[in-house]
Amino acid sequence: MDSILSKISQAVINGDATVTRELTQTALKEGVAPSAILREALALAMDEVGRRMEAGDYFLPEVLLSARAMKTASEILKPLLIQGKAEGSLGRVVIGTVEGDVHDIGKNIVAMMLEGAGFEVIDLGINVPSKQFLNKVQETKADILAMSALLTTTMGKMEEVIKDLKAAGCRKDIIVMVGGAPVNQEFASKIGADGFAPDAGGAARLARKLAKERVKSQNN
């Protein structure tokens, strides 16, 4: 079993969607639990992809191919995982690119990394009005709201969404993460976000850390 999980990992790292799909189906037939495939194969693979990206060994084509391979597996696993915050899910994330902004490749990679890391991800797409973020977060009782912007002229919408969360009285119930080319830690702190990461690998790691801390503080 270990070896099929590490083969799945390797297929994702190699960006081979076909082999990833075949091995995932084989693993399931052999009785490997979907959550084990998610946590022990896919999550490890995306961690490694993130590491290689940060080290400058993987460039965007390699990252996208790995993300596509991972998505192939997670689409097989999704219906088999128990919904909600029980086994198989670190939490629920609502993600989207803010209003007025149509850029999404970075956001899509983050979404796939978060899925690989074990989150249930609801992707609202691009050009998402602030109220739509709020409504989805309330409707799904999401744990994390992740917002992306590529332009200095649209990143201000992130602050607007955080204000809407406060006005609706649900700011404390959710972790807010922000990212995108013009965003930095200083901006994230200024607008009252809980987290910022400069790249997709960092975003997945930070989301895991913040989600775990939240569970810990809820249990205390």
Next chain:
Amino acid sequence: MPLTHRERVIKVLSHQEADRVPFDLGSTVNSSVHIEEYQKLKAHFGIEAKDTIFHKFQRAVVMHEPILQALDIDFRHVPRGSSDSKPDIPVGEDGYKDEFEVVRSKPPGCLYYDLVKSPLAGSITIQDIMNFPWPDPHDPGYTRGIRDRLLSYLQNTDYAIVLQLPPPFVHTTQFMRGFEDWFLDVGADHKLAGALFDAAVENSAALAEEILKVGGDLADVVAFSDDLGFQNGPIVSPELYRRLFKPRHKKYFDVVKKYTKAFIHFHSCGSIHKLLDDLIELGADAINPVQVTAKDMGSSVLKREFGDRLSFWGGIDTQKMLPYGTKEEVRSEVKRVIGDLAPGGGYILAAVHNLQPGVPVENIISMYEAGKEYGRYPISQG
């Protein structure tokens, strides 16, 4: 006797010291000003004349003569025309479809026309690429008026003339295929990517040839762009660049070199340090915009490693310094970059890319004033 603008530029691009560092503003579609920012600059100089946009989706404008003269800019720009047979077609509320059938739209309150529809996105075949209605490079609209404009500058002024050529293939194919599909092809379908690159560069090189046939003997500099860098590295590995991209760039550069002796100004955003040897080998004389805040693109490193073979055109940071620095900080930065890049020639002062809304006008003025103050040769190495 003081040098003419042209003499100054030719000396410096030939890696000789002149009287001072040459200045650029507006000689290319990537070294100009965004239309909204330009209103402030116009107001500063008391100009009310209407604007001409010369790069549509970036919304970059042609500079008015009084501003260029006030700042003592050494270059003037000659653009290529546009297709008569495939003009831009309006789409939606504020959008258009261009000659490559790429659709863009500008959401209300936004600065640029964003890519919204790529004609070759999704599942396509090589046949789709072959059957695509590429714009005709021999369309007279592209070359109309170019020679007259060049002659007018040559006969009536002493500015160095920059002739804009079309982009070879990287950006064009990204827009046509869509960025995500393009990167996936480049990762895993080299046959398809290569076919698309070949078709695009055949088209752009043919257009470059037409433009150079009417103006290649008169221009001092020819400028074209293909973005190869992100903030933290090249868009693809250097090994993949050499295998899949460089042969197509060679086709384009070889056509340019066949039809003109002008200096070749190659624009690429981002961290391209790892590709500079390749670009020099292809024939680039100067690179622009020299994104000094990108990885491995620091000015002193670039001069030390490539300064004897490459000129640097740009270098004054637009991510932080120009929009957020004080005018004193801008002056210090100009002094620093000149100290790094200008000794021995080979440096043209300009901002890193088009000036965007939010840059204080006093910072733009300070940049060129500092260029005058610190850019007089001889300049000791910083």
